[in-house]
Amino acid sequence: MRLSVLxxxxxxxxxxxxxxxxxxxxxxxxxxxxxxxRMWMAEHHGTNVFASSAPEVTAAHLAAKTQQIRIGTGGTMMMHYSPLKLAEVFKTLSAFSPGRIDFGVGRAPGGDNDSIYALSEGRPPMLNNMYEKFELALQLINDDVPEDNLYNKTIATPSHIVLPEAWLLGSSGNSAIQAGRMGVGYSFAQFFNGQLSKSTLDTYKKNFQPSAFMEKPEINVSYMVTTAETAEEAEFEAAPQDIWRLLFMKGKVGQVLTPQEAGDYPLTEMDRMMIKESRKIHFVGSSKEIAARLQEEQERYGFDEAMICSIPHSQEKRLNGYRLLAKELF
Structure with a gap:
């Protein structure tokens, strides 16, 4: 099983x-x-919780700092950009780092209503044309001439680049069908709602049509993971994420607490039940336990790659978690 980073x-x-x-x-x-x-950067707007508001810019920097790993966005939020701009950005990235760039896109806004309207300069956002926008961007990246009159009178430069891999993010059967028909990879965000199903992934595979961007179906699944050498240490490091998600579900968004603060946070019995329920989408345990669980997930659902999002408070602990998983699964 391939491992990647979100x-x-x-x-x-x-x-x-x-x-x-x-x-x-x-x-x-x-x-x-x-x-x-691979490593993907997410796109978030209007929040002090995440600093990844311009993932394509960060991707350019990360590609310049690395040698082999694929770099991309997971994903670029299409509603904020024209197909031409999307094509130009990712063709430029691929020109600098040929064979290592991923064009990963999502249909969500990545922010609240205030952010949406600020990004569109006050114009009502177009919410119902995401698949058409994605298809137009793919055509422009591939140096094709779209039928659309707005986009067939210009070109997306630089031309004749090595094509990036193209991926559609989703969590529904509809996005799986579209990803298959367009011949792109399908990335399922399991840590959003925990509704991964084999039927959704099989639907993608059934509908897949080879394209210039991908010859065969490719699936990755994103998991929120907190791991350490022992289960006890992992539980300690996981508490801040548990509390943050608990408060998020209550409509309260703030910075992630330290493990010590999270351990002292007063929880009601209902809070504890909500945290227990959220553990369905937050994998917590020793590296051996997490590796075994990821392998079970792969066997059950039939995906190609697990993409790990891990947010311990300490950078040292976070990096060590990725080291431990690599040791278990590579």
């Missing part, structure tokens, strides 16, 4: 946004050395 450039308590981006660089360099397959 990073949101989290800004944990006591750290700054520049710290978070520097830590993303450190993680990319380590993941490259360890043999992780």
């Amino acid at each position: 990073d949101q450039a989290p800004v944990t308590k006591g750290n700054s946004a520049p710290d978070a981006l520097k830590k993303a660089e450190e993680l990319a360099v380590l993941a490259d050395e360890l043999g992780y397959h």
Whole structure:
């Protein structure tokens, strides 16, 4: 099973946004050395919790700092950009790092309504044309001339680049069908809602049509993971994420606490039940336990690659978690 990295450039308590981006660089360099397959940066707007608002910019920096690992976005939020701009950005990235760039896109806004309207300069956002926009961007990346009159009178430069891999993010059967028909990879965000099903992935495979971007179906699944050498240590490091998700479900969004603060946080019985339920999408345990669980997931659902998002408060603990998983699964 391939292992990859998903990073949101989290800004944990006591750290700054520049710290978070520097830590993303450190993680990319380590993941490259360890043999992780790819690293994607997420896109978030209007929040002090994550510093990854311009993942394509971060991707350019990370690609320049690494040697082998694929670098991309997971994903670029299409609603904020024109197909032409999407094509130009990722063709430029691929020109600088041929054979190592991933064009990963999502249909979500990556922010609240205020962010959406600010990014669109106050214009009502177009929400129902995401698949058409993606298809247009793919045509422009591939130096094809779209039928659309708005986009067939210009070109996306630079031309004649090595094509990036193209991926569609999703968590529904509809996105799986579309990804298959377009001949792109399908990335399922299991840590969003925990609704991964074999039927969804089989639907993607059944509908897959080879394209210039991908010859055969490829599936990765993103997991939130907190791991350490022992289960007890993992539980200690996982508590801040548990509390953050608990507060998020209550409509309260703030910075992630330290493990000590999370351990002292007053929890009601209902809170404990909610945290227990959220553990379905937050894998916590020793590296051996997590490796075994990921292998079971792969056998059950039939995906190709596990993409790991891990946010311990300490950068040292976070990097060590990726080291431990690599040791168990490579």
